[in-house]
Amino acid sequence: MSTRLVRRTLLSPSWCSACRSPRHTRFEIGPLVAAHLSTSTSSPALHASKDQDASRGPRQTTRAEEYLASLRAAGFEPSLKDIERCRPRKHAEPSSVAYITQYNDLLSTLCHSFSREQLKRFAQLYGLPAQWTRSNKRKVHFAEAIIEQQWKWPSLKEAEKLYRDSTEECVETFPVTPSQLFLILGKDGADLLQLSIGYKVHIGLSSHPLALRVEGLRGDISELTQVIKSLKQDILEERYHLPTKRPIRQDLLQRISRLAGAYVENVDQAGLVKGGCSKQSKN
Template sequence: MRNPLDENKLEGHLRSVAAAGCQITLQDLEGYRPQTQPSTTSLEYESQYKLLVQRLVRSFSLEQLTQVLELYHLQPPPKPTKRKCARSIVEQEWNWPSLADVRRKKIDSEFSSQTFPLARHVSFLLLGKDGSQLRQLSLRHNVHVSFSDRPLSLKAEGLSGSLRLLEQDVKDFMAGITQETFALPVKRTISLASIQHISRTSGAFLETVDSQKLRIFYNKSHPHTLVLAKELIMQGLCQVTNLYI
């Protein structure tokens, strides 16, 4: 363990170097590097990090800290200040995680729940024909998911960090959904039961626009679902038309 008296002598020497405007060397600075680093999960990490940064700020001028960054081959921070330069040394060269990263990891390790409001077509496509799409998301992020229909939404429970990743996956999935309006070629209507059957069979989501038009939602990465939905629509129309021949 480092002797506090030695640390005081070192700080005094460094302050005198700074006051004299002398060139600083890596040897001067490396003598100031802590021999041990507290665990990021410990209560003392934040206080030790702040103390280390403060000592560098107190002991060096901005010009000297900038020189040290150059000696370490580190890029100076934008609009450099003594504190910014000290943090760059502590984090990038001495490998102390930033306080922002430490706090974020702490939050990410907490259990939480989140609700994602969904439109009907999104919930249908996210669930998939057999639920496999949703199961993959659940397993990938190790979260428990369930649907609610009042209001229509997806509820997820798990670690906060996992929920954040799940949220991004859901956003990416929604961004991949597109739609096409399909005009019926004959003056025949398709029943709600038939629309639901075609949706389940094709994997695309169908809804009525008016008596002669359907809107088809599908994932851009699965264009075959659109093709199959159209084929099933035409088959259904042919069957209905034959009844009237």
């Protein structure tokens, strides 16, 4: 099956069978999911998916929808208790394809079961902020507001990001100064090794320009980015004039740095040196 046929349609115009809105879309399998599933043209997962779609036939009504239909027939107006009947007890992991299916099914159920005005009233009864209950919003927007703002389901945009973070590998480069690199490395590189193990990434060193090169899953690198940013901000660099007015011998610089726990380097030949250390260690 070609990956061109299995692609994302999020935010692309299409008609919704539930609310007949040209702006309502269903989030289908994105290109990353397609690439993951289509590792082989004879993938059992793809064939199983096709067979399931073919065998599902017309959409079956749920007990909640049948109950709401009986309310309409009797002339009763549904309450919050009634819409809560449509609320699933739990959902799949947001980073999975199953979550996308569950979200779309729930959205379709709400749009089939309630009118635009009823969904708007529910949003108001839930006490959602005015931005989610404005009169100019469409039926599907009220349903999405209830699902995401009241029932706390991640949006489809968030779900796609979580999927990408958990499956897509990437490479990031973090420029560093010599003193930053010294302190991030730790003694004999122990601190850097712990970062690599803790975030399940490979960390290498680039010398021109000086930088850390990190390879791994997008989500893990995103977390590590914040850690490296924090470490760099915690580093204090200062300059000192030595009373000897002479530079430190090159063979002593590394030894002094290791003993002091701070990176030390000569700036000129007149005894000006630069040191970098953690703000916490200085305090």
